[in-house]
Amino acid sequence: MKLNRAILIISFLVVGFTGCSSDNDTIKIAFIGPLTGGVSANGLGGRNSAELAVRLHNAKSTKNYEYELLSLDDECKPNIGVQVATKVAADGRVIAGVTHYCSAVAMGTVDVYHKFGLPVVIWGAVLPDITYSNDYKEVHRVNGTMINQNEVAADFMLDQGYKTWVVIHDTTDYGKGHNRYFSESLVAKGGTVIGTFGVSADQQDFNAELTKTKELNPDVIFFGGLAPTGVRLRSQMEKLGINAVFQGTSGIVSDAFIEGLGPLAEGVIAFREGAPLENLPGGENFLAQYNQHNFGEPPEAYGAFAFAATQLIIDAIEEVGPDRQAVTLALNATRDHDSVVGPISFDDHGQNAVALITRYVIQDDKWVVWENSEYAEGKRDL
C-alpha cells in the first residue's frame, strides 16, 4: 500500500514537472547592459529596444518559438559584468545574449561567453579588441569600432582648422583605446597633441588637470570617456574659464549628457558609427513602434543596434532552433542581413562592417547631425 502511494506521489510529481516544462516553450535571450549607474540611460534605452524586438516577434502569427528577454545589469563595471555574464552563460535555458554597452565590461566577459559557448551579439561597446583580439566564434558585434570613428574625427576637426589638442581620457580600456586611436590618427594627419591626461572614470575633481590644460591653451579638448565624466569635465572647464572646443566620442552621445549640462552642452562635438536613426532604412518604423510601446526612457544612441542584435538572434534561432552551437554557426554565417541599422555582415571575427560615421554637434539641447546644423551653415561658431 505504502509503495503504491509513493509511486502515485512520484508520478504526480513527474507529471507536474513535465507539465511545467511543456508549457514553457518560450526561449530565453539575455540582455546585459548598464541598467544603473552613470550611463544607465544608454543601458535602459538598449534594454527597451531589445524588449521591443522580442515583443514584436511574439506578436507575430507565424513563428516557431516564443521568446523572453532576461535583462541583467552590468553597472558598467567589469567585475559585475563577469558575474552576470557567468550567471547567464551557465544557465542552459539561455540560448544567446545581446550584451554590453561598456567596452571595459565586454573585454572582461568575452572569455566567459567563449568558455560556456554562449553566442552573443555586442550592441554598443566600441573597443576594437572585443572582436579583434580573440578568435572567439561566439562573439559578434553589430555596431562599429572606435578606429573608424577616430579617423573621421581627426579628419573633420583638422578640416575645421584646429591645430592643437589636449587629450583627457579615462583609464579604462575604453578611454585608453580612444586616446590611442585618436592620437594616432591626429598625429598622422598633422595635428598636435600638446598634453594627455589619464583620469579615473569615477573621478569628481578635474580642477588640477584642467588648470594644467588651461596653461597649455589648446584649441580643442578631446575627451575619451563616457557621459558622466564628460558632464563633470565640461562643467568644470567652464568654471575655470577655458574656451577650448569640447570634442567627445560616441560615449557621450546620449540625451543624459545634455540633461546633465543644460546650456553648457551647446557646441559640443562628438562622433558615432552608423547613420542617424531618421536616415536608417527602418529608422522611422523603429521609432514609431518604440513610442507605441510606452517605454519610460528614450532608445538613446545605441537602441537601434540593440534592436537589430536581438532581431538577428531571434532570426537565427527561428532558423536553426534553440541550440547554442547551431545559433553560433548561423550568426557567423550572417551576410547582408536586413536590419534597422542597415545590412549586417559579419567578418571572420564576427565584426559587422559599419562604414558610415555620423558627426554630431549639440545645438539647442539636441544632438544635431553636423551637416544639418547652424554651425555647418556658419550661423554659429563652436
Add this chain to the structure above:
Amino acid sequence: MTMDPWFIAQYLLNGIVLGVIYAMVAVGFTLFFGVLDVIKFSHGDVVMAGAFTALATYAGLEWIGISDSVFAIVVIAVIGILAMALLGALLSKLLILPLRNAPPLNTLLITLMFGLALRESVRLFYPNGSNPKPFPQLLPDAAMTIGNLELRLDSVLLIVLGLGAIVAVQLLIQRTRIGLAIRAVAQDPETARLMGINFERVVLTTFALGSALAALAGITNGLYYSEVNFGMGLLLGVIGFSAAVVGGLGSLYGAIIGGFLFAALQTIGAVWFSVPAYKDVFAFACIIALMAWKPTGLLAHKSAERV
C-alpha cells in the same frame, strides 16, 4: 619650469576649496575620537546623506513652487544639517553608546556596516539613486578673470562658509558651557561624570555637531561640483579620516591642518606628475610617510598616553 603666478593662484584656490571640504569631514572624526575614543566609519556616508537630504529638500521646494535661490539655499542647508545632526545623535544613542564597553573593534565594525546600509539605502530608495544627480546651482555664478586666474564668487562663498563653520565649532568648544563639558569628557570621562556633567548628553551633542558639519561638507561638495552621487562619501570618508589621523586624532587644529595638507598634496601631485591620476597615490603615500614619522599625528593629542 617657470610658471605664471596666476596659475599658481588658480591651483591654490582649487586646493583651498578642497581643503575646506576635507577639514570639515576631518573635524568630525577628531571630535568623535576626542570625546569617546571611537572611530566612526560611517562618517563619509553621513556626508553623502546630508547632500542627498538637501537635494530632496530642494526637490520638495521646487514641487511647492519656491524658486528663490537665496531662500532655497538657506532652507536646504538648514534641513540637511538638522537632519544629519539628528541622525548623528541617534546613531550614538542607539549604536555607539551601548557598545561603549565592548572592544573598540565592534564599534568600528558596526559603524562601517551602518555606513554601508546608509549608502545602499540611498542607492535603492532615492528615486533613480544609483545615477549621479545634478545638484542645483544656487550660488551666484559671477566670475572675475584676473590674468589667468578665474576667480569665482561661488568658490569664495564656499570657502568663507566652510571656514566660518569650522571657526564656529572651535568657538563653541572653547567658549561655551557645553564646549567646556565636551572638553571635560574628552579629558577624563569618569571625573567629568563625578563633577555632575551629563555624560550621555555631551556624547549626543558631540555626535550631532560632527554630523552637522559633515552635512555642510556634503552640501558644499554638491554646490561646488554641481553633482552628487551615492558613493561620494566613500573616498571623502577615507580622506577625512586620514587627514584627522595625520593631524593627530582628537586635535581640532590637527584635523584642519590635515585637511588642507591632503588637499595640498593632491594638488601638488597633480601638477607634478604628467599622469594626474597618480595624485591620490602620491597624497596617500605622503600620508603613510608622515604617519611613520609621527605616529600620533602632527599635533599629538593630550590623551595619547592611553596607547
